[in-house]
Amino acid sequence: MPTITLRLELHKPTKVKQEMYERMTEVNTEFANWLLDHPELNQATSKIFKEFSSQRFPSAIACQTIRDVKSQRKHQKAKKFRKQWCCFNNQNWKVERKGEFYTVSFPTLEKRVGVPVVTRPYQEAWLNRLLDGTAKQGAAKLYKKKKKWFLALSITFEEEPCKGEKIMGVDLGLRYIAVASIGTKSLFFKGNQCAFIRRRYAALRRKLQKAKKLRAVRKIGNKESRWMKDVNHKISRQIVNFALANGVGVIRMEDLTGIRKRATSMKEAGRNLHSWAFHQLQTMIAYKAEMSGIRVEWVNPTYTSQTCRCGYRDKGNRNGIHFQCQKCGYTIHVDLNGAINIAKAISGWSA
Numbered sequence: 001m002p003t004i005t006l007r008l009e010l011h012k013p014t015k016v017k018q019e020m021y022e023r024m025t026e027v028n029t030e031f032a033n034w035l036l037d038h039p040e041l042n043q044a045t046s047k048i049f050k051e052f053s054s055q056r057f058p059s060a061i062a063c064q065t066i067r068d069v070k071s072q073r074k075h076q077k078a079k080k081f082r083k084q085w086c087c088f089n090n091q092n093w094k095v096e097r098k099g100e101f102y103t104v105s106f107p108t109l110e111k112r113v114g115v116p117v118v119t120r121p122y123q124e125a126w127l128n129r130l131l132d133g134t135a136k137q138g139a140a141k142l143y144k145k146k147k148k149w150f151l152a153l154s155i156t157f158e159e160e161p162c163k164g165e166k167i168m169g170v171d172l173g174l175r176y177i178a179v180a181s182i183g184t185k186s187l188f189f190k191g192n193q194c195a196f197i198r199r200r201y202a203a204l205r206r207k208l209q210k211a212k213k214l215r216a217v218r219k220i221g222n223k224e225s226r227w228m229k230d231v232n233h234k235i236s237r238q239i240v241n242f243a244l245a246n247g248v249g250v251i252r253m254e255d256l257t258g259i260r261k262r263a264t265s266m267k268e269a270g271r272n273l274h275s276w277a278f279h280q281l282q283t284m285i286a287y288k289a290e291m292s293g294i295r296v297e298w299v300n301p302t303y304t305s306q307t308c309r310c311g312y313r314d315k316g317n318r319n320g321i322h323f324q325c326q327k328c329g330y331t332i333h334v335d336l337n338g339a340i341n342i343a344k345a346i347s348g349w350s351a
């Protein structure tokens with residue numbers, strides 16, 4: 001069964017909480033290093049922690065650390081642990097939904113409470129699958145990166161929840177407003193209408209660069225946004241009709257909600273500037289699809305355009321509109337490759 005890792009940031013933990021997580025990590029690291037030299041490590045149970053220290057510490061974390069140290073020692077990997085983050089096995093953490101938010105509870109030095117986490121739609125889809133039992137939870141890890149605390153949750157699932165169901169991937173971009181792919185069939189939204197859109201986008205970009213503020217987006221006249229809405233209505237209708245005509249059961253799109261923070265390529269930078277337009281188009285596709293009984297899934301957008309069908313990922317694989325794999329030589333239109341990867345949800349499988 002494939003496994004994915006969801007990395008969820010804890011939503012504004014208090015200073016006291018952060019200090020507690022810090023302390024837990026410190027104790028856990030010392031405990032791991034102490035275990036490494038313990039002569040009876042192989043017979044150790046969580047009770048061995050009492051030998052190490054008299055302070056209170058969740059036995060669930062101690063258990064997991066003992067397991068990790070055992071396997072590290074077996075493979076003679078670690079001489080000393082620099083940091084041993086607190087880990088919890090599948091029975092020791094729990095996701096809950098509280099209204100619009102999700103919380104995760106796990107053992108700490110204090111009373112166990114659900115901690116709110118920051119989620120993106122594609123992550124929420126996975127959390128919902130945990131809640132409805134269509135995916136299984138594995139281990140979880142509490143760790144800090146760039147002064148922020150995260151939970152890494154590992155989740156396993158059946159490869160194809162509905163066997164034989166046709167899946168369509170939709171890639172959004174500037175060169176082509178949308179590229180839809182179903183198996184060997186594809187649909188490119190180009191032509192005059194899109195050339196017009198691109199010119200509009202170019203003008204808008206120049207305008208925004210002059211203004212140097214994204215706030216300028218909001219100042220775009222009602223006229224233009226009405227026009228954009230109309231275009232998006234038409235494209236989304238055509239995409240959903242294309243899906244219906246081909247018996248598609250699932251439409252997959254990239255979850256672009258986090259793109260703003262890390263525009264690393266032209267494609268992403270472009271999508272960032274026009275995120276309002278793309279967001280609107282995605283929302284319309286999703287709405288029309290669901291009205292037609294087609295399920296919508298959101299996938300992790302990372303690396304969709306850089307990954308080859310052979311699995312090789314490299315920035316150098318893409319060159320403008322051309323995709324050429326540096327390893328196997330496979331060539332394809334870069335946006336179509338993106339749409340195909342979205343359909344396969346290839347990026348969602350990465351950690």
Ligand SMILES: [Zn+2]
Pocket residue numbers: 308309310311312325326327328329330
């Ligand atoms: Zn390749």
